[in-house]
Structures are given as structure tokens and as C-alpha cells.
Amino acid sequence: MEIYTPTNLRKNLFDLLNRVADKDEKMEVTLKQPTGPNKGVVLISKERYAQLEELDFLQRTGTLDVVMNRMENEKPDDFDEANAY
Incomplete structure (x- = not known):
């Protein structure tokens, strides 16, 4: 992952x-922060963000565990x- 200022x-x-x-x-x-570690943000594509949101939903609702268990x-x-x- 590339890092930019x-x-x-x-x-x-x-x-x-x-x-x-x-x-x-x-x-x-x-x-850059005056003190302490640097903070930052990560840029990802909208498609990847949607995938992460779906994965988070499946995990929060327990659906992912059920599917993995069945598989x-x-x-x-x-x-x-x-x-x-």
C-alpha cells in the first residue's frame, strides 16, 4: 500500500x-500530529467498501458463521x- 502526505x-x-x-x-x-503517533486515513474503492460492509453485516448477524459451518x-x-x- 502506498503512503502519501x-x-x-x-x-x-x-x-x-x-x-x-x-x-x-x-x-x-x-x-501528522503535534505529539504522538501519526493518524491517517485509507482510501479504498467504493466496490471494496461495499464488500467490507457486506462482510461486516454477515459477521454481525451471525450469518457468516452459519454459512462457514455449513460449508x-x-x-x-x-x-x-x-x-x-
Whole structure:
């Protein structure tokens, strides 16, 4: 992941945003603090953000655990393609 300062981000903002959106690149922007560790933000594509939101929802509601458990314990006759739709 590339790391930018706000100044460097501003210089190339349009190109960097296109790289994030089109190529799914991730970028960190550091925000210097007078004391303590640097804070920052991470730029991710809208598509990746939606994926993370969905994963968070599935995890919070327990759905992800149920699906993973079913996948780990599936048997050959658990799924019948004729009745899938």
C-alpha cells in the first residue's frame, strides 16, 4: 500500500483517485500530529467498501458463521440441483 502526505495527495488527486477506483489500489494518507503517533486515513474503492460492509453485516448477524459451518460440514446429498431454483 502506498503512503502519501496530504500535500502529495493534492498534487496528484485525480490520478490517484482513478487508480483507487479503477485498479482497486489502496492508499494511506498520513496526518501528522503535534505529539504522538501519526493518524491517517485509507482510501479504498467504493466496490471494496461495499464488500467490507457486506462482510461486516454477515459477521454481525451471525450469518457468516452459519454459512462457514455449513460449508465445513456439508455432505454430498445436502444440495440437489434439481430443487435449487
